[in-house]
Amino acid sequence: MMWNRGIGLAATALAGVLAFSPLSSAEAKEIRVIATGEAYGSAMKAAADVFKQRTGIEVKIDQLPYADAYNKEVLLGTAGSDEYDIMVLDCIWLPIFVKNNWVQPFEPLEAKASTKIDWKGFFPGIVDSYNVFDGKHYAAPVDFFIEVLGYRKDLLEKAGLTEPPKTWDQFRDYAAKLNAPESEVYGVATMPAEQDGAYSEWTVRLAGLKMPPNANQFVWDKDFKSTVAHEGNGKKALDRWLEIKPYTAPGAAAMGYAEAINAFAQGQAAMHINWYSFFSDIETPATSKVIGKVGYALPPRETLDGPRRDYLGGFQIAISAKAQEPDLAYQFISFVTSDEGQEIMLENGAPGAYRTQVYDNAKWLARYPFLAPIKTAEVLLPLTADLAEYVEMQRTVYDQISAAWVGKKNSEEAMNAAHSSLDDLLKQLKYQK
Known part of the structure; x- marks a missing residue:
């Protein structure tokens, strides 16, 4: 797998x-x-x-x-x-x-x-x-497709940044440095309003963490028990997502896939992480104002130690x-x-x-x-690992990370609830023995 x-x-x-x-x-x-x-x-x-x-x-x-x-x-x-x-x-x-x-x-x-x-x-x-x-x-x-980072080469160069960010610390720092609300250009375009998009924002950050035992992805193990609490992985990934919130455009909470990629295509964001197929809009004259200005790299990681992991879809x-x-x-x-x-x-x-x-x-x-x-x-990781009710499982997690994004819960509360709800769901579905 x-x-x-x-x-x-x-x-x-x-x-x-x-x-x-x-x-x-x-x-x-x-x-x-x-x-x-x-x-x-x-x-x-x-x-x-x-x-x-x-x-x-x-x-x-x-x-x-x-x-x-x-x-x-x-x-x-x-x-x-x-x-x-x-x-x-x-x-x-x-x-x-x-x-x-x-x-x-x-x-x-x-x-x-x-x-x-x-x-x-x-x-x-x-x-x-x-x-x-x-x-x-x-x-x-x-x-x-897998997820990639699109970044404005011209804006990085202007800010004295010679290469795309390789770690999430760098990604946060780049977002802060490239954030220019006075010019209506923001550090990052993100997509918390759409279930699959927001879940992807969370999982792309999970992929750089330590793999849970008895698992070939980060949300449940081979016995279908929730692993989001393993070494605080779920909270760490959510915190990484939340830390870029100050560097997103006003109204970001209402953005899904289409709105986020359009914001990037119209020059309103310096960086954007998404499944690579969405970046076709960036390379199409009819939909993009930034053709020739965008570079691409694999997403950042938590650290540069060990092999990198990426989800495939x-x-x-x-x-x-x-x-x-x-x-x-x-x-x-x-x-x-x-x-x-x-x-x-x-x-x-x-x-x-x-x-x-x-x-x-x-x-x-x-x-x-x-x-x-x-x-x-x-290393390419599967999203589903044979879980038939994946969409329902994804909704369980999305409800919590979305609540954290809009400020209804802090990251610890959200991830504790996601961990508990995910285990309850997998028991109800009779996956857990």
């Missing part, structure tokens, strides 16, 4: 044209896909067009806003609906879909497929972290348990997740590079400069 990148990334040749057999007009069939509204969905439509030219198979992709997609996909699974052949799921959703048998394993389909998914070509760590349950593959990566493409065309669905997935499919996705604005070969490709590193730091990651 963890991946230590002790080996370098070897460049791999771009896959050739995949050999699919086109259907006759009488045989032509349709695959239906439900996806979220992120950039990968629009790019997947371009891949679907190429796939149709090769095979004659129509791929219709419906995109819904993130929360709406989750709600509909849960309803589809609960109802045993065959409306969609493919469901694209956030990595934190997939475990509950597997647990409830709403998606099907790839192995039976793969055994009879002429063109198979190239599992070895994925960026190391993604597949093992999110796609394999009880030895079977239930999905494949179609979007991948992304979207996974799965086949509905009730798919009308499961074999054709597998065929499309093998195409869109190939090196060629990855190139189409990148060409059409989806930066979540899931194939290893991208990270040695100068073309894509120039177009998506926030990809460059990813090669220096060392």
Whole structure:
């Protein structure tokens, strides 16, 4: 579940044209896909067009806003609906879909497929972290990201700062030094108003702390007992987040993903930490005023001792348990997740590079400069560790860290409540023995 990148990334040749057999007009069939509204969905439509030219198979992709997609996909699974052949799921959703048998394993389909998914070509760590349950593959990566730090190179240089902050102490000090309310430029853009965004602000700070025993991430251990109180980790991470509050823009408490990245794109913040896919807006002329002024690095750490750790996330493409065309669905997935499919996705604005070969490709590193730091990651941590009710668990923690951000609780009160509530939840869900 963890991946230590002790080996370098070897460049791999771009896959050739995949050999699919086109259907006759009488045989032509349709695959239906439900996806979220992120950039990968629009790019997947371009891949679907190429796939149709090769095979004659129509791929219709419906995109819904993130929360709406989750709600509909849960309803589809609960109802045993065959409306969609493919469901694209956030990595934190997939475990509950597997647990409830709403998606099907790839192995039976793969055994009879002429063109198979190239599992070895994925960026190391993604597949093992999110796609394999009880030895079977239930999905494949179609979007991948870790968190990165975006920083204004010009503002750092003006302040006499020669490199991005590497520790949270430096990050706080940089935020204070770069904070210039008189110019409507603030030290940091943050996102406490959105559950996933705020939780990410907390977990990115957890990742630099000492790993709890019997655990492969920082919130619960392998016996599903809360670890947020281990050596005060939860409180330490929350304190690190709260200490930048004086250097955020007025109204920061109402910011989520969209508002924070827009503030950074409009030049209203000197630094911002987010999942790297959001930084596409920074490199797009239509949405950014700071193109060419932003540098990228991996997030700061508590100390520079020992290996660094980073959480990985992304979207996974799965086949509905009730798919009308499961074999054709597998065929499309093998195409869109190939090196060629990855190139189409990148060409059409989806930066979540899931194939290893991208990270040695100068073309894509120039177009998506926030990809460059990813090669220096060392240990990648999964967010979910097979917890099916992750979203509910995340809400339990978010309620407390949000209360601390708005001043309703201090960090100790918030983390004590989160620790207790998390244990109660995991007992109620019968994860704890």
